[in-house]
Amino acid sequence: MSAFGRRQGLGSAGGGRPAFGVARPMHGPGPNSGSTTRPDPDSPAPGGGSQFPPLSALEGAIAAPGTAADAMQRLAERQAASIDPTPARGEGFEASIHRIKEQVLPRLLERVDPEAAATLGKDELAEEFRPIIGEVLAELKLTLNRREQFALEKVLVDELLGLGPLEELLADADITDIMVNGPEQTYVERKGRLELASIRFRDEEHLFQVAQRIVNSVGRRVDQTTPLADARLKDGSRVNVIVPPLSLRGTAISIRKFSAKPITLDMMANGGSMSEDMATLLKIAGASRFNIVISGGTGSGKTTMLNALSKMIDPGERVLTIEDAAELRLQQPHWLPLETRPANLEGQGEISIRDLVKNALRMRPDRIILGEIRGSECFDLLAAMNTGHDGSMCTLHSNSPREALARMENMVMMSDIKVPKEAISRQIADSVDMVVQVKRLRDGSRRVTNITEVIGMEGPVIVTQELFAFEYLDEGTDGKIIGEYRSSGLRPYTLDKAKQFGFDKALLEACL
Numbered sequence: 330m331s332a333f334g335r336r337q338g339l340g341s342a343g344g345g346r347p348a349f350g351v352a353r354p355m356h357g358p359g360p361n362s363g364s365t366t367r368p369d370p371d372s373p374a375p376g377g378g379s380q381f382p383p384l385s386a387l388e389g390a391i392a393a394p395g396t397a398a399d400a401m402q403r404l405a406e407r408q409a410a411s412i413d414p415t416p417a418r419g420e421g422f423e424a425s426i427h428r429i430k431e432q433v434l435p436r437l438l439e440r441v442d443p444e445a446a447a448t449l450g451k452d453e454l455a456e457e458f459r460p461i462i463g464e465v466l467a468e469l470k471l472t473l474n475r476r477e478q479f480a481l482e483k484v485l486v487d488e489l490l491g492l493g494p495l496e497e498l499l500a501d502a503d504i505t506d507i508m509v510n511g512p513e514q515t516y517v518e519r520k521g522r523l524e525l526a527s528i529r530f531r532d533e534e535h536l537f538q539v540a541q542r543i544v545n546s547v548g549r550r551v552d553q554t555t556p557l558a559d560a561r562l563k564d565g566s567r568v569n570v571i572v573p574p575l576s577l578r579g580t581a582i583s584i585r586k587f588s589a590k591p592i593t594l595d596m597m598a599n600g601g602s603m604s605e606d607m608a609t610l611l612k613i614a615g616a617s618r619f620n621i622v623i624s625g626g627t628g629s630g631k632t633t634m635l636n637a638l639s640k641m642i643d644p645g646e647r648v649l650t651i652e653d654a655a656e657l658r659l660q661q662p663h664w665l666p667l668e669t670r671p672a673n674l675e676g677q678g679e680i681s682i683r684d685l686v687k688n689a690l691r692m693r694p695d696r697i698i699l700g701e702i703r704g705s706e707c708f709d710l711l712a713a714m715n716t717g718h719d720g721s722m723c724t725l726h727s728n729s730p731r732e733a734l735a736r737m738e739n740m741v742m743m744s745d746i747k748v749p750k751e752a753i754s755r756q757i758a759d760s761v762d763m764v765v766q767v768k769r770l771r772d773g774s775r776r777v778t779n780i781t782e783v784i785g786m787e788g789p790v791i792v793t794q795e796l797f798a799f800e801y802l803d804e805g806t807d808g809k810i811i812g813e814y815r816s817s818g819l820r821p822y823t824l825d826k827a828k829q830f831g832f833d834k835a836l837l838e839a840c841l
Contacts, residue, residue, distance in 0.1 A: 521773015
């Protein structure tokens, strides 16, 4: 079977025409034939030619996994595959409970005071609901066993106090991302792979109410006049909401969940995200107050890396974090998170990241950490790195360390400060010590693919030096990427900075 679930081979079930590029057997007698005359071209010999194997042997060889014909066949099957954007929900236990919920909920709301219910916790509300649910089920002539009753109580409580169908996805520790594409379709990410979830919302109004409940909890709003919103859940998970008319398939909710257990660099090394020497280098970089830029794509693990690096910060340092939607969970006692504020209905009162960076410089910080830089605030962060705030960190979207530096140049040029490009490049070269590139590979794994030092300037160009890189080798039979982390064997340029903290020998051993 191929990767797309179809039988490998050239011909169809009816013995169709071979795929492009398949040679037909040349003339020649079969193994038991005494004739030397050339047969009819349209009726090849049963045993194939004397110089070439029979066609059946060619079919098996060309369709073997890893060959060009196999790759082309899989591409053709992917192109021909039908896509159903709204698959039907299964008829399992959960589906039956949701059907009963739709019948019970309207009658339950007639007997409950919503304001009084909002003051109770989930456990207290479940106790209050239990006899009322029994009455409603008796009216509807529905008989449930004990397991079904508990499941129904949980679903109803989640509907009134929680986030409705999203609650069961948020409780699943294996899920890292939740993507709601309208009331009929929800995808989740498990172990780096996307899969369709079984949940559905009643209708668009139900989904919109859940979205409003999320953003209202952090003092923000979402409606037709403000159809975009960033928010967070109580556990720190990041949420983005976009509603019609911008979203054409209904309200869309994207939730990035974070692990309740703090992730360390050692855990990442043991999980294969980096090598032991790379983990040692990053530990020293965090402890020795290197200015670090973490670069990567969406969902590649930039925030996770930043949280892991924060573990190496001295507990006696004052750390300020600045984000659009607070999602960083630093592992330090003296940590103050700051969050931006969007404009109100009149377009007034907006507080941007750049405003917070300027204000943070007056708050006696030892380090300033930006969750993500997108624009002119890059200039203020570089200024902070150069004015006694060594050890500052940030994340940005980029495909490689070289592109990350180029993006920083472009972001500074986006500001209203008129600075020559060479001066901007020199400011970046003087401020940034290290660029850590993280990437989510196609098998779903997240790896540190490059650790690069910024050395200085050579003419108008920023000079860098790569210390570690991940090299792709092969792909396993289970689809997992096989590779190795290789050191360049170069002497670190930041060795003198590490020497001030007593880590020069350890840094040299890790890199060599």
